[in-house]
Amino acid sequence: MFYIVCALYCEANIFIEKLNLKKDIHYKNYQVFKRENFVVIITGCGIISAAASISSYFSLNPPKENDILINVGVCGCSIKTGKIGDMFLCGKITDITTNKSYYPDILYVNSFEEKEIITFPTICKDLKDGVLADMESSGIYQSAILFFDTHQIIFVKIVSDNLNNIPVKQPEVKLLIKKNYDKIMQLAENASNCVLEIKKFDLTNDELNMYNLICGILKFTVSMKYKFKNLLYYYKLKGNNILTLLLEIENKIKDTEIKSKTEGKKYLEYISKKII
Template sequence: MIYISTAMYIEAQEIIKRLGLKRDNSINKFEVFKNDEVTLIITGVGKVKSAVALTYLLSRQEITQNDLYINFGVCGTKDKQIEQGEVFLCSKITDNDTKFTYYSDLLFKHPFKEGSIETFSKVANEGESDELLVDMEASSLYQAASVFFKPHQIMFIKVVSDYQSTENIDRDFVLKVVEKNIHRVIEWINYIKDNFIKSRQVLTQAEEELIKKVSENLKMSATMENEFRQLMIYHKLLDNDITELIDIYLKIECKSKNEGKMHLAELKRRIIK
C-alpha cells in the first residue's frame, strides 16, 4: 500500500481523480480516499494537525516493509530562478523550531529535482530560511511516519508555488500550480506501485537466505537490512542477477555496524546511478 498525505484537498484533487480513489466513509474524523493500492488522507495545514491526522490513519493499519509513505503538497522557495510548478523530492528536512534535521533515504530512481526543506510553524517570509524550500508540515510528518516506516519508505514530493512573499495564494492558483506537473507525479507513483509495492514474491527463498547471510556478515542493523533487501528487489526487478552482485560480500566479515554501513553505501552507489 502507498499512503499519501496532503495538507489541503486542493493539493489532493488531481491525485484522487487520476488514481480513481473513493471516499472511505468508515472514517469520519478526517477525509480519507482509497483504492486497493493507495490510501490518501487530507490532514489539514500545520505541524500539529498533520502529525495527528497521519498518526491516526497509520495506527489503524498493519504497515509492512513493502508499504510506502508519500507527503505531497505545495511549498515556497527563496530561489526565484525556480519555476512555479517545479517538483522536488526532499531528502533533508529541518524543523525551524527545534533545529532538528531528518533524512529520507532516496532509494528509488525518480524524475524530479532534489532539494532540502525547512518546516515552519507559520508562513515563512523571504530570508527566514537557509534551505531551498519551506513548508508547514514536513518535519512533523517525518516524525510521525518514522514510528511506522523506515527512512527509505518515507518520501516528500513538493511543488513550488511561491517565493516566500506575503502575496496571497488562492485555491485556483494552487490547483493551477499542482496541475502543471501532476502527470509526472502520478506516473512515478504508478511506477513505484507496479514495480515495488507488489514485490513480495520477487526474491526466491535461496536469495532471501543469501541476503540474510550478507546482512550477518556486514553486521547490519534491522534498518540497514531492510534497506539492503529493498535494494536487492530493485536490482532484480531491473532483470539483474543479485547473486553475482553481492557474492563479494559473502567473503567479508565486518567488525562493526559502521563498517557494514560503508559497504552498504558503496553497494547503493553501484545500483542507483
C-alpha cells in the same frame, strides 16, 4: 498500498479525481479517500495536524513493508531557488523549531531536482536561497517513521509562492499539482516496483499447520519449535518438498505419546539428521 498524504484538499484533489477515489466516512477528524491500492489522507495544515492524522490513520491501518507513503504538497522558496510550478524531491527535512533534521532515503531513480525543506510553525516570510519552506513535512516524517521504513517515505514539493505575500488560490494549487501529476505517479510506480521486488520466502499455511500439529504431538518447547522451523525452512530452501517430509514425520509419530522433553529432543535430533 500507495498512500498519498496532503495537507489540503486542493493538493489532493487531482489524485482523488484521476484515481477515482471515494471518501471513507469513518474518519471524522481528517479526510480519507480510497480505492483498491490507493489511499489519500488529507491531514489539515501544520505540523501537529499532519502528525496527529498520520498517527491516527496508521494506528488503525498498519502499513505493510511493500507500501509507499508519498507526501505531496506546495511550498514556498526564494525566486532564485525555484519558480512557481517547479517540483522538488526532499532528501533533508529540517524542523525550524527544534533545528533537528530528518533524512528520508532517496533510493529510487527519478527525474526530480532535490532540495532541503524547512518546516515552519507559521507562514515563512524570509528564507535563504537554496531551500524550500512548508508547514508539515517534519511532522509527517516524525509520525510516518513510526510506521514506515526510511525507504518507504517520499516527499515531493511544488513551489506555489516566492514568499511575496501574494495568497495562492485553491484552483491554482490544484492546477500546479495537476501539471506534475504524471511525474509524481511515475516516481510512485518506480518506488512501488522496488518494494514489491522484496519477496519474503516463508512456509505456506498448509506447511505451517502441519508443523504446528507435529510440534503439538512431540510437545516441543519454544526453542525446539524454533529449531524445528529453521530445519524445515532450510530444507525447503534447498528445493525439497517439506509437506512430504512433514507427512512422513507425522505418520511416524502419530501414535506416539511423548512423556518428557528428552523424548521430544530425540525426535528433533532424528529430524535434524534427516535434513542436514
